[in-house]
Amino acid sequence: MSVSPDGSVAGMIAQLKSIAEKALADLAQASTLESLDEFRVAVLGKKGSFSEVLKGLGGIPASDRPAIGAAANDWKRKLEEALDARKSELEEKRLASQLESERIDISLPSRQPPAGALHPITQTTRKIIQVFSRLGFDVTTGPEIETEFLTFEAVNIPKDHPARDMQDTFFAGPGVVLRTHTSPVQMRAMREKGEWPVRILSPGAVYRCDDDATHSPMFHQIEGLWVDHGVKMSHLKGVLEFFAREIFGSDSKIRLRPSYFPFVEPGAEVDVSCFNCSGRGDDGCRVCRGSGWLEILGAGMVHPRLFEMAGFDKKSGYAGLTGFAFGLGVERIAMLLHRISDLRLMYQGDLRFLSQFRA
């Protein structure tokens, strides 16, 4: 490339100007980052048109050089600014097109690992244990196949007593039964501790020869026992009222109706006010069927015979010992809380049922 047509200072400046102006005008034609790079090299690179002009500086008197240098720098700065601006413009464009090409349909189904759930019986059991734990009850468990002695005799249900009819019993061998309630666990716990106070909760599976829409040959119970000097029936009522409020809602009320269970005296059936119609007993209430009350458990003051069977030492003062006990059916409460209509659903292992109780 020739230096300048006339080798003059003005000519050289004009030449630089012309190259720069053309370059600025052509810049828009570089439509990709790659072509922009090429363009930059073609103009500003070592062998670029701009540099070629400046190679002619050698023929210019030294006194004129600063003027040309200043002009060249000025144009070069302008060019570089323009190139940079174009570059970020192109970069932005490229990003935009990348983003566009990476667009996904967020409405497609997610990749979901299987979800599980605790059985409603377990969920309800835990809830109930939590409530009583706050009052100081400990949990104890025991065997599901028990001796007839601990299941009945020890809790004041003698052989050949009509009270045996209250619980139809499965037998597994002579003197061996599938426990009909978790009372033998409490008896074992009292015998083991051998002294009071006793505050225990015994949850677990129990069995009765019964199979219809509202009875299952296996079901779950939680029994509670509080034995100490000075325990009164009013304490039983307070504890059960607290339980009812925690499980069924803070405005729940309880009602005790006299009843009979051989291991307690007095004995009571306990109802809780219907949480669905707030105990009003609304005609159409599907939960309480209009009675306003739900029968949820049996309770009473521990029959003193049990202290004797527990082997408590009379001499150390069990004469004035009292206690209260209660027993509730877990399924019954789970059915109320989850609005489960059919008891049998509990034991079928049907995922259509189980999956509805995910926490």
Next chain:
Amino acid sequence: MKISWNWLSEMVDLGSVGGPKGLAELLTRRGLEVEAIESQDAGLAKVVTGRILEKGQHPQADRLSLCKVTLGTGEPLEIVCGAQNHKSGDVVVVAQIGAHLPNGLKIAAGKIRGVVSNGMLCSESELGLKEESEGILILPQDTPLGLPIAEILGRTDHLLTLKITPNRADCLSHWGIAREVAAALEKKPSRPEPKLAWDPSKQDANPRTGLEAGELGPQFFGARIEGVRIGPSPEWMVKRLEAVGARSINNVVDSTNLVMFELGQPVHAYDAALLSGHLLVIREARAGEQLPLLDGTTVTLSGTELVIADDAKAVALAGVMGGGNSEVSDSTSAVFLEVAQFDPSLVRKASSRHQKKTEASHRFERGVDAQGLEFAMRRLADLVLETAGGKIVGMSTVRKPAVQPRKISIDSGYCANFLGMPVQAAEVEQVLRSLGCELEPRAGGWNVIPPSFRLDLAIPEDLAEEIARCVGFERIPSEVPTLTDMPTSQAGDARFNARAWIDGAKDRLVGMGFHETVNFSFTSTKWLKELGLASTVKVMNPLSEEHEWMVPSLLPGLLANVLHNTRHRFGSESQPIRICEIRPTFHATGEVAAVGEDQTGVEEKWRLSFVMSGPRFAQALRNEEGEVDFFDGKAIFERLMDSMGARGMRLQPLSASRGGNALAHLVHPGQAAEVLAGNQVAGVIGMIHPKFARAWKLRAPLFMAELDFDALVKMARGAGEARKFSGWPEFPGMERDFALLVKKEVGAEKLAVIALKAGKPLAKVAKIFDVYRGPQVGEGMTSIAVRVIFGDDTRSLQEAETEEVSKKIVEAWRKEAGAELRG
């Protein structure tokens, strides 16, 4: 038990009780739960008497009549009738528009074959009087018109069904309930006072009564009545019995039943001509003795029962049922009446041994009023004389000396204190007296003597209950008890730890997508057989074949769950099935029988089991799916072990099992592992054996696992134990990858184990990251790629060091696993 409102109201004034509903509430409040109230006039509203003024022909139908019926007053009604048995002038039963008959029929105005009918003329079956009837009911000519039919038929009673708890033997009669109601209403109850004076000294009965069973049969009253005429009972008696659900038989038998329902004392009548000898006794049965009963069956006695016997034979199973050999029949002309008392538990034993549950045994096994026998006998004799005629020709009484009445000593403040209820001494006194107790005042309290019929009152707590139920449980306030010692420590308690891990393991499994199930502990012979399993604990009285055995494993239940879920689903899509259970299984090595007070011979072993099948994801696009295989299941196992900190739990190929794994046959021998806890076999995991998959037509691979939960808990860290922070390597590790060629029988994990051992202490991690089998490595060989990461906790390693250790490792691989480095 059914209680008749009308009968009861003859014994106690029910005017203030608020009708049957109010009575039911009162009884329930006092612990006598009323389960149902039925009114005899139910369905008979708007059903009245009327007279047919004119019987005409229906203009459109030959077989229908059109009757003009008057109800005594007002305009006569035109009623279409399909019956044939009526004529003009008959008094009939008219169901008016709006009636809703006992058989469910609702009467509405409507046209029958084009003619308006303003009601219906009723048959007996439509009125619920009979199962079937022909034609409409025609009443006597002198029946007043326009009266409710319930009144005409005497169906005005209300029946309360009571659920009497076993302790309240005294309430198994109308008199018992009357006493209770009277106490509540502060009224005096009354009952028919028998006219007969009881005086055995006048003339001995023939036979005389005797006691040969001691205290087991302590009282026996007998009376002989001659010249009776057996026949139907008077209407009032039939009605009364039918109201409470008993069938009328004849005047003598009905009299005995009436006494039982009235007074609660079961009694019996024999045909005196069929009794032999001069003595009738209560004695223990002889083993093998045969006794024909009233229900037509004959029982062979075991010797533990009580019988009533004459000098030749047993004539009744005492307390349960009379004998068929001495039954009162139409030809009976002399009856012998029995009123006795028997040991309740013997009656119960006899009734359950021979499976005869009767109204009598129900009452005797709960206990009768020892002071009530004479009254019952007088009432019975009265009724027999009244309904069957005849003359009493002898009376006999034998009884053991009366047992001293119980005395219960309570302090005057006892009830208030025990119940936590403000109740004054005066009120306690009043309540106890209202129930028939006698109170002997003593310093600071009373000696309470309960009435003879209250067999359930024996200890102070019983009296407290009487106070609570009589003044009302609602008067007991709610209080919170206070702790008098520290809650039991759970730290370090093995049983608490096991329970906590049950919850912990369930939570972890749920977190990994499992649904917890609760299966019955029962299983069937058939299902066990199909699975090749055996149970050692049998239910002696199962409800059905499905419930014959206690489960030896949780897998029978879980596999049934899988089958259930593959068969019951919405749509045909395969869905992930992940189900788990932690429950006991039942095992016996010897006989299942009680030993001492607390041993059963049954061992309960807790198991943790899970099954998984179907897609890996609950939801994903088709190309991302994939069905679970052994390694998905193994991952669940490992995650569970890791989260429980169960060190020492290992897997070994089933082929290495030393046998005795009861579940091994359920799994694919090449895709399963035996679980070891230390050196103890602790379960099995693996894919189901293809023979089951084929038999059940399973569409997806099925993984299952059953672990000995107790063994697992032993290996785990404490459930409440905090995990300890242990820092991390400060210096970067150096990695080396090795490609090894081994025989395919060599388990890959072995290579990692060898590497860690031979590379100690610098080899920190060794993992398998690729496996290849195929033509390039030759038949019977596997290429396994192992990555080893070396490091030192105190410094950075030099290249040469790892080089040296690597050589050692390679050498160990060669020696111990026959592995060669691939070139």
